[in-house]
């Protein structure tokens with residue numbers, strides 16, 4: 287069917303590339319382009335020989351002109367951005383300049399301001415509309431599948447959803463005292479930020495990790511889950527009809543929290559540059575360099591993830607409660623694609639969003655979050671592409 291340019295060559299990219307190669311009728315040719323070309327070449331070497339033709343290239347995705355040149359040379363239908371959130375706008379600019387569709391898994395965050403918000407990317411809506419191009423934002427698992435789950439619940443089971451609790455549990459154990467499951471910089475910045483949730487039209491802010499609930503997750507068991515701000519809350523609060531409250535909870539072990547507290551107390555999670563041996567460095571960048579590379583956690587990680595949405599609302603005047611979730615096994619993911627479940631649960635939805643865009647099922651000019659598309663083809667693909675989901679119409683609720 288066509289060509290896709292995949293930018294980034296980390297854990298998520300590895301999954302996207304594997305999954306594109308499993309769908310060669312859609313992804314006839316792909317190019318993996320990233321800052322470090324050797325990582326792209328290593329992926330190509332692993333997967334070459336199948337039906338999908340794989341190219342690689344070096345690119346600095348902060349440089350719009352370099353991206354434009356690369357896109358003009360390869361001529362893809364779309365770009366799948368699985369680099370870092372800092373590159374979202376330069377890549378969107380390059381897509382607009384070259385007439386190419388866009389998809390990412392994380393919303394833009396200015397490198398100097400630790401605050402992710404959709405406002406910068408939503409500002410591109412008119413440009414994409416006028417150019418007749420589609421931009422799909424936040425098409426990983428959370429954000430991503432959590433938005434699709436909410437849209438699916440809304441379409442099939444509710445007239446109005448009043449409450450959504452998104453629950454993200456990782457029951458995986460990699461055997462290290464402390465490591466982050468994906469990019470440490472993004473992960474730590476997310477967790478050390480204030481908590482925030484949306485209620486009755488207002489954002490309520492809490493101290494970091496101040497609200498805790500215990501939940502019994504299918505396939506994992508009881509876990510402490512902490513309220514965090516997560517980017518899909520911003521778009522779901524706007525896009526889900528009748529919503530009164532939406533919250534996001536993620537599980538962390540006591541050991542993880544203790545390490546994080548110590549790192550924070552000694553200043554290692556700060557992004558304020560400090561002078562060190564004649565150089566200016568950000569402590570968080572240095573911390574990233576000493577922590578285990580998330581890409582190496584795959585072979586060590588055992589256990590499951592469980593991510594889903596509990597929705598409460600009304601249908602035909604009657605109260606309805608609905609829980610939809612996916613469980614993903616770290617070891618099975620590693621066996622299939624050589625990555626753990628965190629990368630897998632992000633990369634598979636990114637490929638599905640790209641597939642639906644390439645097939646024209648999720649194509650509409652403008653900039654959209656995933657819940658603004660028809661959830662049905664995406665839900666079908668989740669079952670086919672390795673992330674089957676489960677439904678429970680009588681779940682235990684969080685208070």
Ligand code: NDP
Nearest residue numbers: 294295296297298321322347369370371392426427428429
């Ligand atoms: P990694 O850090 O493993 O990979 C990021 C890749 O991007 C690396 O290959 C890196 O290059 C490359 N890169 C960084 N800067 C540039 C640049 N300027 N130009 C070109 N390439 C660049 O991250 P992950 O794979 O774990 O995550 C990828 C994305 O997925 C992130 O945006 C993350 O926030 C998002 N994510 C989304 C989730 C969701 O559910 N929605 C969950 C998890 C992650 P190099 O190899 O040289 O460092």
